[in-house]
Amino acid sequence: MAWLISGRRTGVRVVSVERDAHRAEQVAQLFTDVPDVEILHGDWTLIAEHAPFDLLIVDGGGNGKQGPAANPEQLLHPAGTIVIDDFTPLKEWPPLHAGQPDQARLHWLEHPALLATEVRLAPDLSTIVATRRPS
Ligand SMILES: C[S@@+](CC[C@H](N)C(=O)[O-])C[C@H]1O[C@@H](n2cnc3c(N)ncnc32)[C@H](O)[C@@H]1O
Numbered sequence: 366m367a368w369l370i371s372g373r374r375t376g377v378r379v380v381s382v383e384r385d386a387h388r389a390e391q392v393a394q395l396f397t398d399v400p401d402v403e404i405l406h407g408d409w410t411l412i413a414e415h416a417p418f419d420l421l422i423v424d425g426g427g428n429g430k431q432g433p434a435a436n437p438e439q440l441l442h443p444a445g446t447i448v449i450d451d452f453t454p455l456k457e458w459p460p461l462h463a464g465q466p467d468q469a470r471l472h473w474l475e476h477p478a479l480l481a482t483e484v485r486l487a488p489d490l491s492t493i494v495a496t497r498r499p500s
Contacts, residue, residue, distance in 0.1 A: 366392070369422070370402060377401065380415045384408055384425065409435075416440040421447045430469040438478050441497040449473055450492040454485045 366381050373379065382405045383389040389406035396402040405411050409426035412435075419442055427435035428449050437447050452470060453462075460467040460474075473493045474481050481495035 366422075369420075370396065370399060379403070380405065380412065380418075382407060382409050382411050382425070413439060417442045417445065419445045421445070423447060423449045424451070428469065429472045434469070434472055437476065437495070437497050443497055443499040445497050447479070447495050447497070448492060449495075452483065452491045452493060453489060454491040455483050 366379065370379050378401045380403045381392070383392060384407060386406055389404055393404040393406075396404065403415070409423075412421075412427075417440060421435065421437075421440055423435050426432060428451070429435075435447065437445075441447060455470070460470045462468075462470070470483075470493070473479065473495060474483065476495065478498055479495040480498060481493055483491050483493050485491045
């Protein structure tokens with residue numbers, strides 16, 4: 366999150382949700398004097414109260430791997446971008462995970478409201494970047 370804060374233009378709002386109480390408190394203290402930064406303690410779903418966003422980084426809950434996926438139509442402005450990280454690189458189509466259809470990856474790559482692609486960051490790591498289709 367620090368890179369987002371340091372790289373943003375003046376006035377751009379940053380909201381982050383962290384479920385670990387100690388971590389959330391430490392991060393909130395770290396950014397206490399930094400304007401337009403809000404650190405929320407709780408489940409990722411709290412982010413909906415602050416939506417819609419131009420950019421949403423899903424790096425805790427909401428990635429659809431375990432539990433419900435974030436809803437881009439609720440959480441993003443049209444043409445807003447969502448990033449879902451921590452995938453192994455795509456090796457076949459349709460994609461498999463542990464020998465089964467990779468439902469999380471398919472959810473994002475075939476989401477009707479998104480234009481999505483996968484970006485390989487390392488031999489064993491990839492991320493999905495998707496833009497909400499402008500209506
Ligand atoms: C990869 S770290 C990213 C931390 C931080 N957002 C950053 O950008 O540096 C993932 C964080 O998501 C938190 N997390 C995992 N599941 C979560 C959930 N369901 N709701 C809120 N936070 C969650 C973890 O506690 C962990 O601190």
